[in-house]
Amino acid sequence: MTQTQTQESPALPRAGRNVGKPIDRVDGKAKTTGAARFSAEYPYPGLAHAALVHATVGRGRIAGIDVTAAAAVPGVLTVITHLNAPPMKPPPPVSLLNLESLASATTVNYLNTDEVHWHGQPVGVVVAATLDAAVEAAALVRVSYEELPARVDFAAAEGRAKPQKGNALQPGESRKGDAEAALAAAPVSVDLRYTTPPHNHNALEPHATTAAWDGDRLTVHEGAQNIAWVRGHLAHKFGVPAQNVRVISPYVGGAFGGKTMIWPGTILAVLAARVTGRPVRLALTREGVYRTVGGRTPSIQRVALGANEDGRLTSLIHTSITRVGAVGGGPEQVTSQSRHLYDAENIFVQQNLVKLDLLSNTVMRAPGESIGTYALETAVDELASKLGMDPIELRMRNEPERNPLDGKRFAHRMLREAYARGAERFGWADRTPEPGSMRDGRWLIGMGVASAYHPSWQFAANVTVRLSADGTVVVRCGFHEMGMGGATAHAQITADALGVPFEAVRVEYGDSDLPTGPGAGGSGQTASVAASLLTACDKLKRSVLALARRSSGSPLRGVRPSGVEARDGGLYQAGAAGRGEAYAAILARAGRTSVEAQVGSETRMGALAGQVRFMSKLMLDRRRWVKAACGAQFCEVRVDPDTGEVRVSRWVGVFDVGTVINAKTAASQLRGGIVMGIGMALSEATLVDPRHGRIMNPSLAEYHVPVHADIPPIDVSWLNEPDPTMPLGLIGVGEVSITGAAAAIANAVHHATGRRVRDLPITLDALM
Incomplete structure (x- = not known):
């Protein structure tokens, strides 16, 4: 078996005739033949189209709106602004006793207010008989503003960050012993700062809504990650019983968190349908997604590690600063993995928040752990270099038997086995440890490794x-x-x-x-x-x-x-x-x-x-044990010493994800997460103008995601050992494989070049 083949997982001890097998997807034919119908493809008689008008200031009030030219465009049915929009109920207060209250992407009552809270907030919606007419008219709406000071610069706001408040789902701070004192006394230590930029969602299917009212009954076709939340939220907003709202979403064209909350496009499509009395479709442009759908928060992270000369950790400190919008968004569990991965004698983890006048952040594949593992696992590699120790050996020397912070049992954890299998499949023993010591012609060769970690949920x-x-x-x-x-x-x-x-x-x-x-x-x-x-x-x-x-x-x-x-x-x-x-x-x-x-x-x-x-x-x-998927990421890169070009040339990932239900779809999920991790490490970054908060690269022409030429053959496998505390022993595979991926690349780049890059993405200029 070559290192680029996918291992067929061994049969489960309790597997039936179907569980664990690589059975073809039942929706495969519908999707490959075009028969699958997505939310912007449902026909309705008299269907109208809507387009949004976006605010062009970061904070302020609307001083005036001129819709004369827009309304004169042939085919325009109406232009809805805060001056003529019917009232809607504001979002309900957030409560863990009502999980549907978590659905609100922001606290803004769109078009029921003259306030502007972020650059790109919808301040109007044009409804027309054709999409072309709606788009043309939206561009003709003229809005003037009373502009107010806006705080939009994340780096400048670092000093205003405040400790995150903990809740039942996510603690803001945890500690064991005195980590700062232990760090100061440690014979070997590193104390490092890492940053990651904002990221935006770029699903294959941009957000789209088709809405139709029949009296007080509403039908919505929506690509959604939580149908119940969409139904409950719309029922609340428009004052109708939940049973009067039907949300249809059989196919969702990709979603890694961006379609979890209810964003303004959905609400305004439903509003437009109610105002016009006609079915309305509102399909966001790619730029519209950036303006109205949140993405991943940027982060500033400190990771400090202290160790004895034998590599035993005496101190682990991981703190983070992330942002939320002034009108919404939630904290990300950036330090999640640092509470569980290493058996340090003293631990301190803390998450801090800053509020900015920007669109709310939202969940994005492995929110928190994806960027948190980058900082932690890069710091572990840096400590290994300082100790002169193999980075896998350092990790295994500090692999805990129980949860390091509180001594809880692990429901299931086979990280040692994942590293052993991965090292063999990857050929880690062939790696020479000195940076810059491996070459293939003009290319510098580097090998890096990192741990993957993501909690399991039910x-x-x-x-x-x-x-x-x-x-x-x-x-x-x-x-x-x-x-x-x-x-x-x-x-x-x-x-x-x-x-x-x-x-x-x-x-x-x-x-x-x-x-x-x-x-x-x-x-x-x-x-x-x-x-x-x-x-x-x-x-x-x-x-x-x-x-x-x-x-x-x-x-x-x-x-x-x-x-x-x-x-x-x-x-x-x-x-x-x-x-x-x-x-x-x-x-x-x-x-x-x-x-x-x-x-x-x-x-x-x-x-x-x-x-x-x-x-x-x-x-x-949570009182009994810690549940999580984990794994080992192995990466090989090639770096051109003259241009700084980085090419990922080989990848092996071995994961402890419990029972795998379908070997074919699981392999695809794991590879997909690694691909997103490659984008995080090497190219993806949302650029925000620090003056007024405008996103400067709101399209795939300027926001760079990996393409086929950027991705090597990816060898993924899994241990296929059931978690006895989970149904069928399964843990989940959708998110764990993006975690650790960026760190593995950063560590491989250092091995190839001797350069440490602590600010993602790792672009050419960082290596020149």
């Missing part, structure tokens, strides 16, 4: 499973398909849980009319749905067996469940086809066309009970 999920007399199974849950293969994975889980063929299972998803699913975030959707799905399948089997025991003429009449499970050739021992036939026979004898099992309730009290169960389980789990 949320509430409502599910129904229906078994029909013809042997087919329908799973219904309002979860989200953003390209990760969720419907395929849950069909695999169901097929094995019920013992029926994979082809007999159909999964319905992406619609608020379905049982409420979890949001797609935190790498938690699959585990969350799987937990409820397994419970529902168990309930359904019990119902079928109950029918069998009551049916006259049934060979199982009167047999207790434990006896059925033990019988040779019985229902639980039959093959997939035989099990399906057995189910069908039982339903036929009972005169039933189908049997259905349900987990969760859609009533208001049921939803509240679900949130209480979620919070209770979360708190209980």
Whole structure:
């Protein structure tokens, strides 16, 4: 096996016929043939189009708006501003007892205020019969402002940062011992500063909304990561019952956090449809996404490490400064991994925040850990260089048996095994340790390594499973398909849980009319749905067996469940086809066309009970143990010593992610995270004008993401050892592989050149 091949994971000890296999995605044909319909592709009679007018100041009040020229454009139906917009309810206060309150991207009540809070805030929306007319008219709206001082310069605001307040989900500060004193006394130490820039979302499908009102009933087609949040938020904003709002989102063209919250484009599309009485589509341009959809916060980080001469850590300090908007945004868990990765005698971690007059930041793949691992894992490499020690040896010497801060057990942790396998597959033993010591012709060769880390999450999920007399199974849950293969994975889980063929299972998803699913975030959707799905399948089997025991003429009449499970050739021992036939026979004898099992309730009290169960389980789990995915990232780079050009030439990633449900989609997810990590390390940066907060590179022409030529063959594999505390033993694969990736590249660049770059991205000028 070459180092660029993907290892086929070994079979799970408890795997069924489908779980763990590389089964093709059930939506593959629809997407590759163009049959899949995305949110901007739903036809409606009389459909109108909307375009936004963006503020051109960073802070201020609207002094006047002239819409005369815009309204005169042929085809324009209306121009909506704060002067004529109907009132909407402001966002509700944030509360962990009402998780839907977390949906608001900002606190601004769009077009119900004359205040401007960031450069790019929508101050008007034009609705026209055609998209061209809407865009032309939006450019003709003239807005004057009473400009106010705006704080938009993140670097200049560093001195105003304040400690982040902790909450039930995220502590702001943690400590063990006296880390500063231990650092001062350490025989060997590093005390370093790292910075990362803002990043913007660039999903393949830019944000788009198609909205249609029928009286007080609303239908919204929206690429969303949390259908329930969109439904609840719009119901609140427009004063209608939640059951009157239907959100349809079967396909989402990519989303790594940017479609979690509800941004102004969604709300204003719904507003425009209500004002005009016509269906309205509002599809953001790429620049519109940058102006109205938040991205990753920039960061300033301090990492200080003290060690004995044998490499044992005596002190670990990790502090961060990030930003939120003055009108919204949330802190990122930048120091998350530093609470768990290394067994230091003394630890201090603290997160600090500064508020700026900029668009709210939002979650972006592995929020916090992606940039936090860059600083921590680069600092560990720098300490290894100072000690004259192999960076893997230093990490393994400080690998904890229990959580370093509080002594909690790890629910599952096989980082040692990931490093051992990765080092062998990558050929780490061939690395010569001195910087600049490896060459291939004119190219300087560097090898770097870093740890990956991301916590695992599990949320509430409502599910129904229906078994029909013809042997087919329908799973219904309002979860989200953003390209990760969720419907395929849950069909695999169901097929094995019920013992029926994979082809007999159909999964319905992406619609608020379905049982409420979890949001797609935190790498938690699959585990969350799987937990409820397994419970529902168990309930359904019990119902079928109950029918069998009551049916006259049934060979199982009167047999207790434990006896059925033990019988040779019985229902639980039959093959997939035989099990399906057995189910069908039982339903036929009972005169039933189908049997259905349900987990969760859609009533208001049921939803509240679900949130209480979620919070209770979360708190209980956190008291018991630390749950996380982890891994080892190995990177080889080539650097041109004359131009500073960096090329990533080889990559090996080995991950401890528990059970893998689908080997094909998991490999794709892991590779995708690494690709994003390469972009973070070498090219991506949102450039913000420090005078008024305007984003200066709001397009893919100037915001540089990796392309095919930038990416080497990426070898990913996983240990496939189940986490016993998680449903089916799965942990989650969506986010862990971006963590540690930027650090592995930075460390490889240092090995190649001897240059330490502590400010991302690593551009040509930094190496010249």
